[in-house]
Amino acid sequence: MSEPLIHPDITKAHTLPSRFYTDEKSFQHLMNDMRNSWYFAAHSSQFVEHDVIPLIDIEEMLGDALILTNSDKIRCLSNVCTHRGMLVATGPRKCSTLQCKYHGRTFGMDGCLKNMPEFQDVEGFPSASDDLPGFPITEWKGLQLVGGDRYLKEAIAELQSRLGWLDVASFKHDKSRFRSYEIGANWALYVDNYLEGFHIPFVHGDLHGVLDDDEYRTELFEGGVLQIGIARKGEPHFAPPENSQECGERVAAYYYWFYPGLMLNFYPWGLSINQVIPLSVDRTRIVYHGYVGNPEMLGKGAGGDLDKVEMEDQEIVEATQRGVSSKSYDRGRYSPKMERGVHHFHRMMTLNE
Numbered sequence: 001m002s003e004p005l006i007h008p009d010i011t012k013a014h015t016l017p018s019r020f021y022t023d024e025k026s027f028q029h030l031m032n033d034m035r036n037s038w039y040f041a042a043h044s045s046q047f048v049e050h051d052v053i054p055l056i057d058i059e060e061m062l063g064d065a066l067i068l069t070n071s072d073k074i075r076c077l078s079n080v081c082t083h084r085g086m087l088v089a090t091g092p093r094k095c096s097t098l099q100c101k102y103h104g105r106t107f108g109m110d111g112c113l114k115n116m117p118e119f120q121d122v123e124g125f126p127s128a129s130d131d132l133p134g135f136p137i138t139e140w141k142g143l144q145l146v147g148g149d150r151y152l153k154e155a156i157a158e159l160q161s162r163l164g165w166l167d168v169a170s171f172k173h174d175k176s177r178f179r180s181y182e183i184g185a186n187w188a189l190y191v192d193n194y195l196e197g198f199h200i201p202f203v204h205g206d207l208h209g210v211l212d213d214d215e216y217r218t219e220l221f222e223g224g225v226l227q228i229g230i231a232r233k234g235e236p237h238f239a240p241p242e243n244s245q246e247c248g249e250r251v252a253a254y255y256y257w258f259y260p261g262l263m264l265n266f267y268p269w270g271l272s273i274n275q276v277i278p279l280s281v282d283r284t285r286i287v288y289h290g291y292v293g294n295p296e297m298l299g300k301g302a303g304g305d306l307d308k309v310e311m312e313d314q315e316i317v318e319a320t321q322r323g324v325s326s327k328s329y330d331r332g333r334y335s336p337k338m339e340r341g342v343h344h345f346h347r348m349m350t351l352n353e
């Protein structure tokens with residue numbers, strides 16, 4: 001049997017070959033593979049203002065236009081009108097039925113066709129194929145998750161066992177925390193950078209001032225990585241309860257990454273979600289959504305100035321894209337102490353190589 005591309009023993013392993021960041025074929029291969037993964041769609045608090053929410057991030061990631069609707073329950077439906085393909089909802093809104101703007105076809109919030117003008121003479125109409133197809137949806141504490149089920153059970157078990165004590169369902173959507181950046185780098189380079197705290201002292205001076213590097217740690221699980229940032233003395237932190245694994249520790253942040261590109265960053269103020277959306281082999285969109293649980297903690301500690309940290313990361317990641325695109329570079333080695341998360345990710349990316 002040939003050796004795996006990324007050796008399972010980090011002390012022997014070489015990092016991901018540069019073609020994974022630069023080659024169109026490798027990019028397409030990974031894109032197809034991502035269809036089996038699950039994705040974050042919305043948090044229940046977004047339904048205070050809206051009854052229907054188009055899933056723009058997911059459309060960009062998977063090429064499928066979907067919506068969430070909220071009536072007797074939350075559903076995930078196709079956002080494509082079954083008449084001639086217009087989008088049913090072009091933005092989030094309040095409504096009790098879904099009416100296509102093009103020729104007036106109307107669907108219930110469950111996706112069933114209700115009415116269509118000028119179709120009296122159409123044979124066999126309506127049939128089930130005129131309804132909006134539905135897709136699976138799962139909820140964890142208000143987070144609505146859609147897509148495939150690869151690693152989904154593992155993710156929910158991990159979140160529940162670690163953060164079951166945190167009242168994520170009561171967090172409130174904060175529109176002002178939305179950001180969307182387009183960067184000139186492959187999506188996996190952005191993920192690589194997220195998965196290690198190794199660069200914090202070099203790249204993030206302010207963040208380094210609040211996190212204790214000796215206590216920073218990385219835990220691996222099936223389908224993802226958790227990094228725990230511990231606050232320096234006097235810096236803001238969670239107070240994890242007695243039944244939690246971090247009871248008595250000054251946790252400044254729980255940084256969760258789930259394959260391929262979802263980041264759930266829990267701070268004492270609430271939850272900042274990043275979606276890493278591959279646009280092409282060397283272009284990526286990074287979207288931020290914010291949900292606030294404890295407004296008094298906003299602007300403080302590790303989650304205090306996320307815009308600054310993001311700019312610092314983007315600069316590094318874009319320059320690294322140029323580096324890995326150079327003919328003279330192919331791959332490097334990992335620090336066994338600091339880069340276990342990156343190694344775990346690269347092993348996942350190359351499972352089928």
Ligand code: FES
Pocket residue numbers: 081082083084085086100101102103104105
């Ligand atoms: S495309 Fe929707 S009613 Fe015609």
Ligand SMILES: [Fe+2]
Pocket residue numbers: 193194199200203204309313
């Ligand atoms: Fe960073």
